[in-house]
Amino acid sequence: MSINKRVLFACGTGIATSTVVSNAVVEAMKERGINIDARQCKATEVRSELNGMDLIVSTTQLPADLPVPSMVTLAFLTGMGKAEALDKIEAALRG
C-alpha cells in the first residue's frame, strides 16, 4: 500500500537543478511505495509555497526556521551520497 506525500523542490531559479532533483526523487520514492506530489519554486520563495508540504528538498541554502522539515543536498546533481539522501528523504516522509 503506497502513501501520498507532498514535497517542495527548491533551487536558485526554481526551473533548473530542482527539476533534476524532483524527477530523481519522485522516481526513486515511487519504487519505495511513496507517491510524491511535487512542486518547484525558488529557494527565496519557499515560505509562500509551504502550505500542505511534508518536506522541502533544496540544492541551495534555505531560509532559517522553516516550519516544515527540509534538507539541502547536491547528491542528485553530483551523484555523491545519493543512496543516503534517498534514505533520509524516505525516513522524513514516513516519519
Place this chain on the structure above:
Amino acid sequence: MAEALFNHIDPGAVVLGVEKETSEDVIRLLADKLKADGYVKDSFADAVVKREASMPTGLPLGRDVNVAVPHTDPEHVIKPGIALATLKKPVTFANMEDPDEAVPVGVVFLMALNDKDRQIEMLQKIMETIQSEEAIAGLMRAVSVDEVAAVLK
C-alpha cells in the same frame, strides 16, 4: 533513444583551454557567444553574474576537476542552449550548497533555460555528464569542437 547532450550545445559557444582569472570573466566570455548566436538577450550576462553572487552554482565532485552550471531566470533567454568552457587553470566558484565554500572549477556549462518541462532531458544529460569522471576527463582533453561532440554523443 535520448538525444545527445551535444545537440543542446551551441557549437559557437564552446571554448577550450580558457585562461581567465575569475568566474565572472568565464561567464561573460560564454554569455557573449550565446548572445552572438541568438540564444540570449543583452541582459543575460549581467543577470547570470548577479545570480551567481547570491545563488552560486559550483558543484564539488570530490575529484580533480569540479564543475559549475551558471544560469538565470527565463526572461533573459531567447531559446534554450548550452555554452561550454574548459579551463586551462581553475577559477573559483562558490559551492551551490554552501556559498561560503570555494570550489575550484575546471569545466563550466553556462545554461540558457526557459522551459523546465521541455528542458528536463537536457538538464539530466548535463548531470549525467558531470557524474562521469571519464566524460569530464574527455572534455578536459578535448582540443576541438569535434572532440567535444565525441565525448557528449
